Amino acid sequence: MIEVQRVSKVFHTEKGQRVLAVNDIQLEIDHQEFVCLVGPSGSGKSTLLRLMEGLIEPTEGQVRVLGEPVRGPRSDAAMVFQEYSLMPWRTVLDNVTFGLELRQVKRAEQKKQAMALLQRFGLQDFSQCLPYELSGGMKQRAAIARALAVSPKILYMDEPFGALDAYTRYQMQQDLIDYWVADKRTIVFVTHSVEEAVFLATRVILMSPHPGEIVADYAIDLPYPRNRWCDKFGAHFKEILQRLDEVSRQ
Amino acid sequence: MNKQFKWTKWMTPVILPVFFLIIWQLAAVKMDNRMVLPTVSAVLSILAEPTAELVSIGSLIRNTWISLLRVALGYLTAAMIAIPLGVFIGYSKRLDRLVMPFLSLFRPIAPLAWVPLVLAWFGVSSLATMMGIRGGQYYSLLHNIKLSMIFIIFIGAFFPILTNSIYGVKNVKQTLVDSAKTLGATRREIMMKVLLPGALPSMVTGLRVGLGVAWMCLVSAEMLPGSLAGIGYLITHAYTLARTDIVIAGMICIGLVGGLMDFLFCKIEDRWFRWQKLEK
Numbered sequence: 001m002i003e004v005q006r007v008s009k010v011f012h013t014e015k016g017q018r019v020l021a022v023n024d025i026q027l028e029i030d031h032q033e034f035v036c037l038v039g040p041s042g043s044g045k046s047t048l049l050r051l052m053e054g055l056i057e058p059t060e061g062q063v064r065v066l067g068e069p070v071r072g073p074r075s076d077a078a079m080v081f082q083e084y085s086l087m088p089w090r091t092v093l094d095n096v097t098f099g100l101e102l103r104q105v106k107r108a109e110q111k112k113q114a115m116a117l118l119q120r121f122g123l124q125d126f127s128q129c130l131p132y133e134l135s136g137g138m139k140q141r142a143a144i145a146r147a148l149a150v151s152p153k154i155l156y157m158d159e160p161f162g163a164l165d166a167y168t169r170y171q172m173q174q175d176l177i178d179y180w181v182a183d184k185r186t187i188v189f190v191t192h193s194v195e196e197a198v199f200l201a202t203r204v205i206l207m208s209p210h211p212g213e214i215v216a217d218y219a220i221d222l223p224y225p226r227n228r229w230c231d232k233f234g235a236h237f238k239e240i241l242q243r244l245d246e247v248s249r250q
Numbered sequence: 251m252n253k254q255f256k257w258t259k260w261m262t263p264v265i266l267p268v269f270f271l272i273i274w275q276l277a278a279v280k281m282d283n284r285m286v287l288p289t290v291s292a293v294l295s296i297l298a299e300p301t302a303e304l305v306s307i308g309s310l311i312r313n314t315w316i317s318l319l320r321v322a323l324g325y326l327t328a329a330m331i332a333i334p335l336g337v338f339i340g341y342s343k344r345l346d347r348l349v350m351p352f353l354s355l356f357r358p359i360a361p362l363a364w365v366p367l368v369l370a371w372f373g374v375s376s377l378a379t380m381m382g383i384r385g386g387q388y389y390s391l392l393h394n395i396k397l398s399m400i401f402i403i404f405i406g407a408f409f410p411i412l413t414n415s416i417y418g419v420k421n422v423k424q425t426l427v428d429s430a431k432t433l434g435a436t437r438r439e440i441m442m443k444v445l446l447p448g449a450l451p452s453m454v455t456g457l458r459v460g461l462g463v464a465w466m467c468l469v470s471a472e473m474l475p476g477s478l479a480g481i482g483y484l485i486t487h488a489y490t491l492a493r494t495d496i497v498i499a500g501m502i503c504i505g506l507v508g509g510l511m512d513f514l515f516c517k518i519e520d521r522w523f524r525w526q527k528l529e530k
Contacts, residue, residue: 055428072431079432085425088525089447098443099433130525143429150433 001186002029002052002154007061009047021047023211025061032184036197036204038240040248044212045190046158052188053079053156065154074154075103078147082159084139086131092118092142093127099150117145121175137168144176157189161196173199174225181224194244198236199226206240208247216243288495296499304496307487308479314503316394317468317480323377323395324403324471325464332408332460333453336415341445346416353412361406362470365398372397374476394479399471406467407460414456418449451523458515465508 004027011019022044029035037045050056052063054070054077063070065077073079078099086095096114105113118124121141131139140160147155161169177200180187191197197204198220206216220236227233271290278289296302300310307313339346378384378392422445430444472482481500488496 053432055431073434075434077432079429081425081429083423083425085423085429087426087444087447089450089523098430101443102434102439132525146429146433156432 001031001033001066002027002188003064004028004048004052005061005064007048007051007058007063009044009051009056010059020211022051023213025212025214027205027214029186029188032186034180034187034200034202035189036201037188037190037207038192038194038197038204038244039207039212040192040209040244042209042212043207043247044209045192045207047212048207049079049156049158049188049190053077055079075150076152077154077156078150078152079156079158080140080143080147080160082162084131084136084163085143086139086146088131091128091130092123092134095131095142096146096149098146103150114145114149117149118142120179121145135168136164137172140164140172141175148179152185154186154188157187159190159192162191169196176200177224177226194237194241195228198222198233198240199228204236204240206243206247208250215247216240285492285494288498292495293498293502296495297502304484305488305491305493307484310481310484310499310503313479313481313484313500314507316391317472317482318507319391320395320399320471320480321403321461321464321468324400324467325407325461327400328404328407328460328464329411329457332411332456333415336412336453336456337419337441337446337449339412340416340419340449341441353409356405357409357413359405361402361467364402364405365470365474368398368401369474372401374398376476394477396474396476398474399477402471402474403464403467407464410459410463411453411456414452414459415449418452418456419445421452422448451519451526454515454519454523458512458519461511461515462508465504465511469504 004025007025008023009021011021013019025044025048027048037048039045047056051058052065052070054063054072054074057071065074086092087098090098093111093114096117097110100110100113115124115127118127121144123138123141123145126134126138126142131142134142140163144157144160161172164172173196189197189200194204201220204218204220205214206218207213208215218236218240222230222232222236274287275290278284278287281287284292296304296310300314302309304310335349339349375397376393377395377397378389380397381392383389383392426444426448427440430440435443468480469482469485471477472480473486477483481503485497485500488494488500
């Protein structure tokens, strides 16, 4: 479904230095996979995600989605960001309908679809609120609802729960997994938490920093819903964490 | 308890003005020279009859009205140019590099410094001369609105509106732009649905500050030759006649009108842009 073919990305800092953010990435992601990109900061996971989404262009190589080269954001992919990305001047409902509005969907239909999603994420009573009235977790739920409103085949998530407290985070992970199990689509999820990755993903990709490269690729064949205290979970967790430790120490 | 609280809330803003008036009155009585400092009552008696004819230059109301009209014209022209320009400069780094170094040279120049040039360019020509009107019911009104005054007011209002519009557009969070992009927004849609609404509160602030500066430029503009009406003219003319009481009454008018305009803008900001203050 997503093919990353020998992709490198060079950024130029303000002082004119060249920084190799990701180097020669080769990656294939299948339909309905839930892939987590894990790695220490500077390993280029967010950059890789943005390259796949088409927010930035690779310096070398190319990304193909469904066989077509990516040139800019695709209408069948959506993204959730770590920072709160709701438009602060729009109500929660109008934020969720934003993508549908851009697709010229009729207003009544927009509302119907958005309300169904808000219902799904427990936000139906907050549809007329402005984002500042919501808690951090609710904002991210709304942001996920907004991304899902355009019925994307691929959902990119860039540390979406990174700013949340531990309890809310668990809750959100559970809700996301429930959603994914019920309605499977391809998800690429960036996190620096190995635990989060093992809890969510069917496959964990480990990246190393300076330059960002893929160092390992783990299949997590545990059934959903997963629990964090079973031995198999622990084994995966330990294996990946050990490797992550080695990678960060280099 | 509650009632008392409300009472102090209402009282607090009044304390300093009342204190000020008392000091003023005491000083005026002690000095006993109405050219240097007229009494409060002398000034109040002028303000109490705003429609009365003052030293052959019209009433307070008429002069204020003409001043407002001048400010409105200069200010609206400035807003109509500064807002779109600011949006484009905020949007395009290249335009920023092209235009801003040049415009920054003009910003520190006080509007009053333009007076000699402005007089050389526009002289005493007014909207009436520009529109070719030589008589009729609107003549005296249009003839009172000199191009030179409008230009001075325009210069004053232009930069606050421009810089705040640029700042507003530049300060829209990149995440908002990115998320709109990922949802399929075109450049035009990003402009109309993300950058403009995101920059709006800052633009309104610019409009508020710009209106304040425009109103301040008024007196300088109305000191220009050819001015025969307006609050600024009233003040300078009353000064030459040594009518300090009228000077102060005119100053109070300027303060009241300016304060009221600012208050209205603050209300607008509170009413429509609540999200900006509370968003973190």
